[in-house]
Amino acid sequence: MKRTTTMLAGLLTAGTLVLAGCGSDDPAPASSNSAPSSSSSSSEASSSAPSTSSSGSASSSSSSAAQTAGGDTTELDAQSAAWFETACDGLAPIAEIPDQVTTITSGASDTPEARQQALAQLGQILTQTGDGLVNTGDTLADTPPPTFENGEALAQSGVDAMRTIGTEFQRFGAEIPQIDVNDPAAAQQKFTEFGQTMEQAGSTITDFDVPATLRSAIGELPACEPIFG
Numbered sequence: 001m002k003r004t005t006t007m008l009a010g011l012l013t014a015g016t017l018v019l020a021g022c023g024s025d026d027p028a029p030a031s032s033n034s035a036p037s038s039s040s041s042s043s044e045a046s047s048s049a050p051s052t053s054s055s056g057s058a059s060s061s062s063s064s065a066a067q068t069a070g071g072d073t074t075e076l077d078a079q080s081a082a083w084f085e086t087a088c089d090g091l092a093p094i095a096e097i098p099d100q101v102t103t104i105t106s107g108a109s110d111t112p113e114a115r116q117q118a119l120a121q122l123g124q125i126l127t128q129t130g131d132g133l134v135n136t137g138d139t140l141a142d143t144p145p146p147t148f149e150n151g152e153a154l155a156q157s158g159v160d161a162m163r164t165i166g167t168e169f170q171r172f173g174a175e176i177p178q179i180d181v182n183d184p185a186a187a188q189q190k191f192t193e194f195g196q197t198m199e200q201a202g203s204t205i206t207d208f209d210v211p212a213t214l215r216s217a218i219g220e221l222p223a224c225e226p227i228f229g
Contacts, residue, residue, distance in 0.1 A: 070214035071149035080146035081221060087158055088223035090136025093129045095226055100125055115181040123177040130169025137162030154208050168197050 076084065104118045137159050145155035172194050179187045219228035 067150060067153060068209040069146075069148065069150040069154040070211050072211070072213070073148040074213045074217060076217050076221070077147055079144050080148060080151065083140065083143050083146050083151075083155060084218050085221055085223045086136065086140055086143055087162070088221065088227055090133055090139070090162060091227055092223065093132055097125060097129065112181050116177075119179055119181065120177040123173045123175075125173070126169045126176065127173030130166045130171075130173055133162050133166030133169060135166075137166060148214070150208070154210075157208065165198065168194075172197075 101122065104121050140155065140159045140162060143155075145152045172190075175190065179190055181187070215228055218224050221228075
């Protein structure tokens with residue numbers, strides 16, 4: 001999940017710079033210049049985050065050392081497979097977003113109106129994806145968890161991650177259409193925030209140490225192959 005959300009955040013950032021960056025030569029440098037400064041403030045935030053992240057890391061480390069899942073499981077029984085199939089079906093729309101972003105950005109003409117329309121389309125996609133993730137989290141909460149060692153804890157972590165990521169998609173879906181296309185720095189800041197949020201949310205599911213044999217078994221499920229395979 002972390003790999004998927006990180007990739008998505010990067011692609012959305014690139015897409016937004018195309019959408020919100022002005023086409024004329026004047027604003028382009030401004031966007032470029034603001035990128036370092038925004039990056040720099042982002043770095044600072046990131047720098048301060050390591051201090052939170054440091055303590056987070058320590059707690060995550062101890063948590064991850066304590067929370068292993070799967071034991072020596074090499075194949076999934078029907079109940080475990082059903083849980084992962086449901087989870088992967090819920091995550092599937094995320095994998096489609098990069099292509100949707102490419103279509104939107106390549107089709108947007110270089111006018112403020114067209115870029116604003118493109119942002120509205122992107123916001124709608126994120127909102128719909130968020131709705132689906134939250135619904136999947138709710139469905140998983142009522143689905144019997146995997147039967148392998150620590151499967152119940154892993155399932156709860158997955159439910160929490162789905163709901164958290166879904167809620168953030170909904171929030172950014174509502175905020176992105178409000179971006180001023182004549183302010184590239186604001187657009188970059190919003191998508192940097194989105195990327196960081198997705199990375200943090202996605203990392204919650206990776207707090208578990210899952211053996212390669214189990215990952216491989218999950219990846220063999222048709223719905224999960226694009227994510228775990």
